[in-house]
Amino acid sequence: MKKIGLIAGNGRFPVLFAQSAKQRGFEVVAVALRGETLPEIADHADKVYWAGIAQLGKWIKLLKREQVTRAVMAGGITKAKMYSRFRILRFRPDLRTIRFWYRKLRDKRDYSLLEGAAEEFASDGIEICNSVEFMTEHLAQEGCCTRRKPNDSEMADVQFGWELAKGMAHLQVGQTVVVKEQAVLAVEAIEGTDAAIRRAGALSKGGAVVVKVSKPDQDLRFDVPTIGLKTIEVLQEAGAKVLAVEADKTLMLDKTDIIEAADRAGICILAVKGDQECA
Numbered sequence: 001m002k003k004i005g006l007i008a009g010n011g012r013f014p015v016l017f018a019q020s021a022k023q024r025g026f027e028v029v030a031v032a033l034r035g036e037t038l039p040e041i042a043d044h045a046d047k048v049y050w051a052g053i054a055q056l057g058k059w060i061k062l063l064k065r066e067q068v069t070r071a072v073m074a075g076g077i078t079k080a081k082m083y084s085r086f087r088i089l090r091f092r093p094d095l096r097t098i099r100f101w102y103r104k105l106r107d108k109r110d111y112s113l114l115e116g117a118a119e120e121f122a123s124d125g126i127e128i129c130n131s132v133e134f135m136t137e138h139l140a141q142e143g144c145c146t147r148r149k150p151n152d153s154e155m156a157d158v159q160f161g162w163e164l165a166k167g168m169a170h171l172q173v174g175q176t177v178v179v180k181e182q183a184v185l186a187v188e189a190i191e192g193t194d195a196a197i198r199r200a201g202a203l204s205k206g207g208a209v210v211v212k213v214s215k216p217d218q219d220l221r222f223d224v225p226t227i228g229l230k231t232i233e234v235l236q237e238a239g240a241k242v243l244a245v246e247a248d249k250t251l252m253l254d255k256t257d258i259i260e261a262a263d264r265a266g267i268c269i270l271a272v273k274g275d276q277e278c279a
Helices: 013-023 039-043 056-065 079-083 087-091 095-104 110-123 152-170 193-204 229-238 255-265
Strands: 002-008 026-033 047-051 070-074 176-180 183-187 209-212 242-246 268-272
Touching (some): 013 026, 013 070, 026 039, 047 056, 056 110, 070 110, 152 183, 152 209, 152 268, 193 209, 193 229, 229 255
Parallel strands (some): 002 026, 002 070, 026 047
Antiparallel strands (some): 176 183
């Protein structure tokens, strides 16, 4: 059987990837990250090894031991943890991670981190592949997928937010903005999408529009815009009414459940092609 390695971060993405890869005839060997990966990964991957989030050398060694030559990165890592106090003591990085972090990285931006990690894997004969090729059925398709449609005012906010979000993504700041009546309430930074939405909810008192886009040079090997049931819960908590995402480049994890939850909450989910106007 063909083997595929999985560096499993947080959320449902790694679990759904394992399911999809196995359905396509692959044996899935997962490296699960302590404090991030859901325990249920053990129910879906063929083999699971647990490691720390700062043990790059161990990740590579485990996959090489299993004779894995292709792997994917699925799920995120809580980036704020990387800049917490006493991080060296907390995460106990291995020697390879220390060399990578302090000697090889050009800068600490997301793309540099992920591209650098992919180069480390490649130097040991492991190619980091595009995870989306295994999960095309989970991609957002163009159009409105919920019963509720955006009104004219909300569409104006989508257009306004889309241009801003693309600009922020180009600057590698974040990929999500929250707007209301063409005023910016929040821009995603290192805290992540959910925290940005909550921050905006405290200001807007309901009715905000959330726009999440891909980066202009989005590398789908290890950086895929994703929404899930938790996203809908946070939108409802914040009183947001519209979520606009980029069609064909955004994963909707548990898509049917997401749409049903959005319908119950009266939230509109709109998928827009990245190369067209949001009119």
